[in-house]
Amino acid sequence: MDTTGIENVPKDKPILFASTHANSFYDAIVLHIVFKRYVYALARGDAFKKPIVAKILNVIHMLPVWRISEGRSNMAKNAKTFEKCNELFKQNKQVLIYPEGICKNQTTLLPLKKRGTAAMAFKAWNEDIDVQVVPVVLTYDSFKTFGKRINLNFGKPLQKESFDLSEEVSFSRDFTATLTEKMEPLFNHTFKPVGFLRNAFHYFGWLINFPLYLAIDTFVKKKFGKTIFSDSIWFGVLYLTYPLYLILLIFGLSFIF
Known part of the structure; x- marks a missing residue:
């Protein structure tokens, strides 16, 4: 942003x-x-x-x-x-x-x-x-x-x-x-392509958070479909579930390492 x-x-x-x-x-x-x-x-x-x-x-x-x-x-x-x-x-x-x-x-x-x-x-x-x-x-x-x-x-x-x-x-x-x-x-803004090296943290975050993303995306699409409110519902569900996801992720990694 x-x-x-x-x-x-x-x-x-x-x-x-x-x-x-x-x-x-x-x-x-x-x-x-x-x-x-x-x-x-x-x-x-x-x-x-x-x-x-x-x-x-x-x-x-x-x-x-x-x-x-x-x-x-x-x-x-x-x-x-x-x-x-x-x-x-x-x-x-x-x-x-x-x-x-x-x-x-x-x-x-x-x-x-x-x-x-x-x-x-x-x-x-x-x-x-x-x-x-x-x-x-x-x-x-x-x-x-x-x-x-x-x-x-x-x-x-x-x-x-x-x-x-x-x-x-x-x-x-x-x-x-x-x-x-x-x-x-x-209304004059255009987004320039961002390469991997300039946005490596984005892709790392995507990898770490993909399981949660997949679960939320499936839930939102099934319950609400593609509506004007999709992003808002997405954010609300993410806001409620992300802290728990991080706790489970850290807990799981502690067993591996």
Whole structure:
């Protein structure tokens, strides 16, 4: 995993990351890894319907945001989430939102929604919160294979001073157009082939972890198939099983050597 334009992310101000959404919950995990500060991620509201799942998502700093397709009656709940985000911004926290409004394995920018991201920026800026809206494009060399490479490309932030806040409808239109212009050029990363000698540890790790990989891959394919959530499910199972696998591996090697 590597980053481009990381210097565009202010270290001492509240951040609203406006990111592409190509790989389900895995996108949020990647941003969590990059930054020392917590990244609070907005996730589709219907994922929070089951209480036990909602508690787990809250623990890993995910907040629900509802779409019209999930029922108009749920749209009022977004006000509570946006208020929570403003409280986080006041504490110089970081929040992640997906302005495309949908998760899809894509390599180009989808049309941005005029709700959500613009509404959050409008609310925060009207409350004199100096939130920086940072565009992000995540590029994966593969969505379905193990051992993928990832690039995070950060653009220069959108700031309050660049917009007219007197009327929300026109603001949303101008904000969305500007964000689109900022994000499109960030789709510029190409992955170069990496030879064995330059990436020997990768192949060594592959050899050591192959039994676990085979077991998880078989389980995920059998239970869930090849879906948009494959990587997220993969990571969740790996997160739970890898410590035990390492213990068993060390225990087994101790008998051999």
